[in-house]
Amino acid sequence: MTRPIWLVLVKEIRQMRRDARLLAAGFLGFLLVAVASFVGVQHHQIVTQQKREAAQTERSRWLNLSDLGPHGAAHFGIYVFKPETPLMAFDPGVDQFLGVSVWLEAHKQNKFIYRPMQDAGAVQRFFNMTPAAIIQLLGPLIIILLGFNAFAGERDQGTLRQLLSIGVDGRFLLLGKAAAVTGVLFLVLVPAVAMAIAAGIGLSADVSWLRLTLLVFVYCLYLGTFVGLTLAVTARAGSARSALAFLLAFWVVNGFLVPRSVAEIADWAIPLPSATAWQAGMEAEIRDGHATALELQVKRELFAQYGVDNVDALPVNWRGIMLQRGEEQNYPVFDAHFGKLFDGVRRQDIVYQWGGLLAPAVTIQSLSMGLAGSDFEHHKGFVRAAEEHRRVIQKTLNEELTLHPEKEWGEYSAGPELWARVPEFQYALPDLRDLMWHYAPAALILLAWCALAWVLALRSATTLRP
Amino acid sequence: MLEASKLTKRYNAVIALDALDLLVEPGQIYCLLGPNGAGKTTTINLFLGFIRPDGGTARVNGQDVASHSVETKKDLAYIPEQVNLYRSLTGLENLEFFTGLAGHDYPRDKLLEFLLAAGLPGGAADQRVGAYSKGMRQKVGIAIALAKNAKALLLDEPTSGLDPLASYEFSQLLRQLAKEKVAILMTTHDLFRAKEVGSVIGIMRRGTLVTTMSTEQFSHTDMEKIYLEYMK
Numbered sequence: 010m011t012r013p014i015w016l017v018l019v020k021e022i023r024q025m026r027r028d029a030r031l032l033a034a035g036f037l038g039f040l041l042v043a044v045a046s047f048v049g050v051q052h053h054q055i056v057t058q059q060k061r062e063a064a065q066t067e068r069s070r071w072l073n074l075s076d077l078g079p080h081g082a083a084h085f086g087i088y089v090f091k092p093e094t095p096l097m098a099f100d101p102g103v104d105q106f107l108g109v110s111v112w113l114e115a116h117k118q119n120k121f122i123y124r125p126m127q128d129a130g131a132v133q134r135f136f137n138m139t140p141a142a143i144i145q146l147l148g149p150l151i152i153i154l155l156g157f158n159a160f161a162g163e164r165d166q167g168t169l170r171q172l173l174s175i176g177v178d179g180r181f182l183l184l185g186k187a188a189a190v191t192g193v194l195f196l197v198l199v200p201a202v203a204m205a206i207a208a209g210i211g212l213s214a215d216v217s218w219l220r221l222t223l224l225v226f227v228y229c230l231y232l233g234t235f236v237g238l239t240l241a242v243t244a245r246a247g248s249a250r251s252a253l254a255f256l257l258a259f260w261v262v263n264g265f266l267v268p269r270s271v272a273e274i275a276d277w278a279i280p281l282p283s284a285t286a287w288q289a290g291m292e293a294e295i296r297d298g299h300a301t302a303l304e305l306q307v308k309r310e311l312f313a314q315y316g317v318d319n320v321d322a323l324p325v326n327w328r329g330i331m332l333q334r335g336e337e338q339n340y341p342v343f344d345a346h347f348g349k350l351f352d353g354v355r356r357q358d359i360v361y362q363w364g365g366l367l368a369p370a371v372t373i374q375s376l377s378m379g380l381a382g383s384d385f386e387h388h389k390g391f392v393r394a395a396e397e398h399r400r401v402i403q404k405t406l407n408e409e410l411t412l413h414p415e416k417e418w419g420e421y422s423a424g425p426e427l428w429a430r431v432p433e434f435q436y437a438l439p440d441l442r443d444l445m446w447h448y449a450p451a452a453l454i455l456l457a458w459c460a461l462a463w464v465l466a467l468r469s470a471t472t473l474r475p
Numbered sequence: 476m477l478e479a480s481k482l483t484k485r486y487n488a489v490i491a492l493d494a495l496d497l498l499v500e501p502g503q504i505y506c507l508l509g510p511n512g513a514g515k516t517t518t519i520n521l522f523l524g525f526i527r528p529d530g531g532t533a534r535v536n537g538q539d540v541a542s543h544s545v546e547t548k549k550d551l552a553y554i555p556e557q558v559n560l561y562r563s564l565t566g567l568e569n570l571e572f573f574t575g576l577a578g579h580d581y582p583r584d585k586l587l588e589f590l591l592a593a594g595l596p597g598g599a600a601d602q603r604v605g606a607y608s609k610g611m612r613q614k615v616g617i618a619i620a621l622a623k624n625a626k627a628l629l630l631d632e633p634t635s636g637l638d639p640l641a642s643y644e645f646s647q648l649l650r651q652l653a654k655e656k657v658a659i660l661m662t663t664h665d666l667f668r669a670k671e672v673g674s675v676i677g678i679m680r681r682g683t684l685v686t687t688m689s690t691e692q693f694s695h696t697d698m699e700k701i702y703l704e705y706m707k
Contacts (some may be wrong), residue, residue, distance in 0.1 A: 020568075023563075060626040171555075173523075
């Protein structure tokens with residue numbers, strides 16, 4: 010049963026090998042993917058190294074702070090850097106639009122800064138040549154160029170008539186041709202991508218093999234969808250030219266029109282406030298941690314608790330308690346405003362994923378970023394981890410201040426022992442299981458696209474007409 | 476054996492083939508003659524299962540083509556007016572591919588034998604088909620039929636455009652196949668070739684088989700008169 014498939018595969022490969030134009034195009038495709046992967050890996054390595062060095066410098070700066078009051082140190086603050094996941098070499102996702110660092114200081118939760126795309130030119134903003142983008146856009150194009158004439162070209166040349174007169178099952182022809190297209194695609198894409206992933210893995214020991222396996226799987230589904238669709242169209246088309254025209258139109262719709270339109274629709278359906286308006290809204294609700302009213306309230310409570318009538322008689326430093334109380338009273342404000350923003354983005358993301366019903370590229374973009382750890386969900390996880398760390402820093406410093414009663418503000422100076430007690434920032438990627446439900450629509454839609462493409466292809470192959 | 480029984484095909488309101496009854500016995504060469512649009516190629520397409528009949532049946536060795544499209548082709552070989560092969564493959568590679576798909580796994584020597592038997596010049600087997608003449612491609616088509624060991628052969632204007640020598644060689648091969656009890660159905664415009672090679676001639680007009688005659692009973696001139704009479 011497999012012999013006809015093998016014969017068709019060998020014949021197709023033999024024909025491709027003897028087609029100089031195809032060989033040249035394939036070599037150019039390989040070169041493009043290899044260059045994109047190499048550049049992606051290089052960039053990833055540089056950024057990873059820079060972040061690592063910056064984090065070390067920042068930690069060292071913190072540990073070597075001169076003797077000063079804990080609250081003064083809290084205002085000096087510390088920068089934390091979002092670590093690069095190994096798979097970000099393959100798909101940097103939205104990470105480059107969201108910022109890579111945040112300043113953790115007293116009283117407020119800051120926004121992320123240093124967005125790589127701030128420095129990018131217009132062309133790079135339009136199409137950033139990452140290995141993921143290359144596969145998402147050029148992968149289907151290569152499949153279309155390899156496969157548009159698989160049946161329609163044979164129909165044009167009359168060989169399909171000869172072939173069908175032999176009495177071969179059309180499904181064998183389909184599978185043989187699919188194997189040939191997939192094989193060539195594999196040769197063009199996989200070595201370069203494997204290089205990117207291997208280089209990325211080499212940077213970090215904590216790569217998740219589950220993520221990598223799933224990433225490979227979803228890309229197989231995506232490219233498999235295009236193999237099926239291309240063969241279904243070429244089997245039905247009246248001529249190779251009409252098959253190519255239809256497939257190229259679909260490629261444009263899939264790769265450019267739908268993703269951008271769906272993003273616009275999501276933005277329209279679930280509008281997010283502008284950065285300025287959102288910031289202003291949050292700041293309007295933030296209560297001043299040094300406010301006189303809070304100071305009076307804290308003092309009153311402490312005097313009652315310790316049965317004293319002046320701050321000099323208190324066994325604790327009222328300022329430490331007041332500052333911590335000030336921090337805590339703003340936690341719900343930060344949580345509410347960031348939470349609302351995150352919820353809006355999450356709902357936009359769900360709308361975007363359902364846009365995958367119009368084009369499979371939308372689903373692979375979501376899934377690829379999610380598995381690479383460069384999507385908004387991972388960014389959100391990092392923002393929360395950074396804020397948790399900020400709260401730990403403030404609590405540690407304020408508690409230390411509380412333990413040192415003082416007569417005058419600024420009298421107590423802490424030193425390296427305290428700075429070292431502030432833990433180093435650690436961040437672990439969210440568990441994939443927590444993200445599964447979020448990406449369920451995209452995964453199911455991609456699966457449905459692939460199934461539909463192959464049902465159409467098999468149906469077309471069983472009813473082939475010369 | 477090829478058999479059509481009340482075989483009918485319509486394209487919208489146009490009747491392309493109207494209740495055709497036809498029988499080609501093993502060893503017989505049945506030539507279908509008629510002008511363009513008479514229904515000759517439609518008949519061939521129905522035997523190949525490329526189109527579905529609107530009525531009646533086409534049978535190959537007793538099996539209905541419509542319900543056993545793939546199986547009936549195992550017993551068939553088909554040579555059209557233009558044998559279309561893969562231009563970037565050699566004659567030998569084409570033969571290997573087509574016979575392989577038909578379920579045969581011949582060694583190279585055997586494949587070369589088939590090409591030689593079909594009349595392809597010795598050195599041509601390893602040349603790419605893109606450099607072949609029409610006659611050479613026809614010979615590869617015949618080699619496919621020989622290698623397939625087909626019990627029935629469908630020929631759609633196979634000698635059209637061939638030079639006289641190539642046509643003669645082709646006729647010789649058909650006779651050889653008929654001796655080997657292959658049932659051959661050939662459509663042609665060439666009355667002379669039909670008389671020379673055929674055992675039965677059927678004349679078609681507007682989808683109908685208007686008459687059949689044995690080539691042994693009539694001279695070439697008689698046949699031409701009859702043909703022209705029906706075409707009026």
